Amino acid sequence: MKIYQIAYKNLLRKKTRTLLTILGISLSAWVLVSLLGFNKGYEKALSRDIDQLGFQVLLTAKGCPYEAATLMLKGGTGLKYMDESILNQVEKYSDVKKLTAMIMHGVFDPNKGEAGGITAYLGIDPKTYPNLKQYVKFRQGTWFTGATLNEAVMGFEAAELEQREVGDHILVPGTQLELKVVGILKRTGSQDDGTIFVPKQFIQQNFNLQGKITGIGIQVKQNANLTSFEDQLYKLPDVQVVSLTQVKETIMNLVATARVLVLSIAIIAVLIAMLGVVNTILMSVFERFQEIGILKSMGAMPIDIFKMIWFETVFLCGVGGIIGNLLALGLSIVTDILIRQILPYSPSGRLVIIDGALALTTLLTIVGIGVISGLYPAWKAASIRPLESIRSEGA
Amino acid sequence: MLKAQNIIKTYTRGIEAVNAVNDISVSIDQGEFVTFMGPSGSGKTTLINILGCLDNPTKGNLTIARQPVFSEAKPLSERRLTQIRREHFGYIFQRFYLIPTLNVEENIMLPLTFYRKSGAGDALTLMKQLGIENRAHHLPGQLSGGEMQRVAIARALINDPSILLADEPTGNLDSHRSNEIGEILLGLNKKGLTIIMVTHNHELAKVGGRTLHLRDGKLVSVG
Ligand SMILES: Nc1ncnc2c1ncn2[C@@H]1O[C@H](COP(=O)(O)OP(=O)(O)O)[C@@H](O)[C@H]1O
Ligand SMILES: [Mg+2]
Numbered sequence: 001m002k003i004y005q006i007a008y009k010n011l012l013r014k015k016t017r018t019l020l021t022i023l024g025i026s027l028s029a030w031v032l033v034s035l036l037g038f039n040k041g042y043e044k045a046l047s048r049d050i051d052q053l054g055f056q057v058l059l060t061a062k063g064c065p066y067e068a069a070t071l072m073l074k075g076g077t078g079l080k081y082m083d084e085s086i087l088n089q090v091e092k093y094s095d096v097k098k099l100t101a102m103i104m105h106g107v108f109d110p111n112k113g114e115a116g117g118i119t120a121y122l123g124i125d126p127k128t129y130p131n132l133k134q135y136v137k138f139r140q141g142t143w144f145t146g147a148t149l150n151e152a153v154m155g156f157e158a159a160e161l162e163q164r165e166v167g168d169h170i171l172v173p174g175t176q177l178e179l180k181v182v183g184i185l186k187r188t189g190s191q192d193d194g195t196i197f198v199p200k201q202f203i204q205q206n207f208n209l210q211g212k213i214t215g216i217g218i219q220v221k222q223n224a225n226l227t228s229f230e231d232q233l234y235k236l237p238d239v240q241v242v243s244l245t246q247v248k249e250t251i252m253n254l255v256a257t258a259r260v261l262v263l264s265i266a267i268i269a270v271l272i273a274m275l276g277v278v279n280t281i282l283m284s285v286f287e288r289f290q291e292i293g294i295l296k297s298m299g300a301m302p303i304d305i306f307k308m309i310w311f312e313t314v315f316l317c318g319v320g321g322i323i324g325n326l327l328a329l330g331l332s333i334v335t336d337i338l339i340r341q342i343l344p345y346s347p348s349g350r351l352v353i354i355d356g357a358l359a360l361t362t363l364l365t366i367v368g369i370g371v372i373s374g375l376y377p378a379w380k381a382a383s384i385r386p387l388e389s390i391r392s393e394g395a
Numbered sequence: 396m397l398k399a400q401n402i403i404k405t406y407t408r409g410i411e412a413v414n415a416v417n418d419i420s421v422s423i424d425q426g427e428f429v430t431f432m433g434p435s436g437s438g439k440t441t442l443i444n445i446l447g448c449l450d451n452p453t454k455g456n457l458t459i460a461r462q463p464v465f466s467e468a469k470p471l472s473e474r475r476l477t478q479i480r481r482e483h484f485g486y487i488f489q490r491f492y493l494i495p496t497l498n499v500e501e502n503i504m505l506p507l508t509f510y511r512k513s514g515a516g517d518a519l520t521l522m523k524q525l526g527i528e529n530r531a532h533h534l535p536g537q538l539s540g541g542e543m544q545r546v547a548i549a550r551a552l553i554n555d556p557s558i559l560l561a562d563e564p565t566g567n568l569d570s571h572r573s574n575e576i577g578e579i580l581l582g583l584n585k586k587g588l589t590i591i592m593v594t595h596n597h598e599l600a601k602v603g604g605r606t607l608h609l610r611d612g613k614l615v616s617v618g
């Protein structure tokens with residue numbers, strides 16, 4: 001028989017206690033691996049969300065709200081325009097990969113909601129915009145045909161709200177202008193969902209905004225230095241730069257705060273589980289005081305006893321770690337949902353990504369902690385002297 | 396075989412110092428069967444623990460097979476004591492101290508996990524010799540006291556010791572079982588095993604050769 005076999009049988013002796021200890025480690029391993037998986041997954045998901053926007057930098061006229069939501073709050077007013085010719089200047093910068101001009105327009109619709117509301121139209125360049133928004137998927141139809149300017153592509157929610165289908169005609173409120181719906185987008189989870197896209201020139205011509213735009217979406221090259229590129233943009237007169245990288249960083253900072261908190265909790269959970277292991281093993285060492293003494297009288301060296309007890313600890317941690325990993329893998333969807341509840345902003349897609357390398361790292365960490373927490377009980381057991389245990393025999 | 400000279404073991408209880416073993420010299424030849432008797436607290440266990448290298452004496456010398464083990468007040472390390480024990484001794488006790496999670500065969504082979512002497516026996520032969528071969532796969536909890544002590548004897552013998560130490564081996568057994576154990580020990584002694592035994596049982600003491608009496612940590616002559 002090998003020492004590890006004896007150790008293993010020792011653990012089977014008090015099955016409930018062993019199981020509870022393993023459970024404690026499993027749970028803390030689960031928390032740990034899920035959180036580390038979240039660390040990995042969240043940034044990826046966020047970057048993907050931002051990539052789906054198609055551009056990393058948005059150039060608007062100084063003082064112009066750039067969000068549809070803001071536009072609606074302000075009652076469709078307050079839009080500032082820049083000259084379309086600025087496009088040619090921006091195009092020359094070496095960091096630019098693709099760019100597209102946009103013009104936002106809000107129209108008051110008395111029939112919207114109870115007291116009326118603003119319907120937002122985004123005038124886009126049919127030639128360049130689809131090229132930037134390659135992630136966009138259509139539920140129905142597709143981009144503009146180009147046959148006429150009076151065509152619209154509706155965001156998922158905009159279409160749903162008015163029960164629109166491709167082929168329907170919609171009226172721009174307060175005007176005689178009619179648009180034919182040629183496409184309806186799938187849900188994106190972004191502000192595109194509530195937007196009605198029309199050709200840029202439709203807005204420019206019908207609302208007397210010739211040569212005006214409200215924004216330029218810029219996709220930068222992979223290796224571009226965003227900071228210096230933004231500095232360049234600020235040299236243009238009367239523009240403001242909205243960098244989505246900054247937005248992402250802001251969100252990541254918010255998340256980092258939450259993450260530090262949760263990670264501390266996880267580490268505390270792991271430490272508590274480890275104390276549980278030390279306690280379990282110490283208890284079993286004291287219970288087996290005589291037995292260990294007898295093993296020594298039978299020729300076991302202190303190192304043999306040390307190994308035996310150490311193995312028991314490491315075994316508990318190893319099994320607990322494996323179960324914890326399996327739990328984390330099996331329940332990662334549940335974890336996902338739980339985490340979404342506490343985050344300031346949750347991107348779409350999976351937030352918790354657990355891969356083999358991560359599972360292995362966590363397992364090794366837990367076993368490593370087991371190796372360390374086993375030292376004291378093992379040393380304690382190794383220093384039991386055979387005589388002390390036999391002593392208790394009495395006369 | 397084993398020669399002890401002026402062994403003293405002092406225990407301090409508070410400020411009071413007690414010589415549990417008070418200047419005992421004894422010499423035991425190879426193949427002898429020596430029995431120690433005496434009232435409770437007379438120092439029997441303390442003495443044979445020192446003879447069996449389970450403990451250091453406070454003072455005195457001990458040689459085993461002409462090798463000095465303890466010499467004037469120089470305590471040996473746990474490691475060194477273990478090496479000596481592995482080489483020479485097998486032990487049985489009043490309580491059998493079998494490992495409850497291991498079956499009979501595994502209990503008997505347990506010492507081999509830590510050390511295998513060249514002359515080590517095999518479990519089956521020992522079990523047959525002690526009449527417990529049909530119990531090989533039983534757990535200690537399923538055995539009678541007499542059977543448990545036989546398992547303990549087999550375990551003590553697996554590494555082919557030259558000396559068997561038995562501290563009240565029948566203390567937990569009825570007289571019938573005690574006689575059986577006595578027979579077994581006598582049989583082993585006849586095959587050349589040196590046995591040092593402590594007992595209260597006069598019947599059992601008759602099995603051995605020489606009987607030595609202790610009182611208050613000293614050897615006394617029987618009159
Ligand atoms: N570890 C110890 N500490 C203090 N006193 C002890 C210790 N071990 C034994 N004694 C004392 O030494 C004496 C002899 O004990 P022991 O050798 O067990 O006697 P016996 O085995 O003959 O009954 C007793 O008075 C006992 O109380
Ligand atoms: Mg005693």
